Amino acid sequence: MNILKVDDKGKAACDDCKAFVKTTYLLRDVPFSDQSGVVKNVLVGVCNQCNSVVSLPHQSTPLVKEQLEKQRGILETRVPAHFIDILNLASFELGGSMDFVATLIRYYLHNLANEHLSEKEINHYLTHSLTKGKSQKRLSIKGRHIATDLAKIKELMPITSTSNIIKIIVLKINEDVLLKNNAEKIQFLKSFIAISS
């Protein structure tokens, strides 16, 4: 295999120029085709005429694959500090430790992906007074199904940002567990903790 270096030259088809063009291999940040993330600093072929990324050399594929998997399995967003308090309190209320917060979010995320909230319901959550406040704390959740669930929610419902999805989930948890609006759900989550701990 021919290993390429930065500034090496090549040729590739450019979609933008609609031609077979001369290229230069450069390090670039490349977004995934579905815009779900970015692979940073990866060696790619860049069109000499229009500067767009036109080819991905074979030697760059392990890096892309690794970053794709890493980024897809992690939900990372910033939330107001009281969101973390709600999550910790709910977890405590259910008899779980703070470790249970991640499981709780994964569960609600998966549920949300399988129900269909109306626009009215979505607005109820997103305009709730508890959604106000500066997003000063980082929330990071790992899980195999997170990317699929997030994508499904964004496809099914008029919610475009991950932070809005988290807002809805935290408020649902607040209603169900802390305001005790859903006895059945609380019972289910308690047994869920019993199994998973």
Ligand SMILES: [Zn+2]
């Ligand atoms: Zn071009």
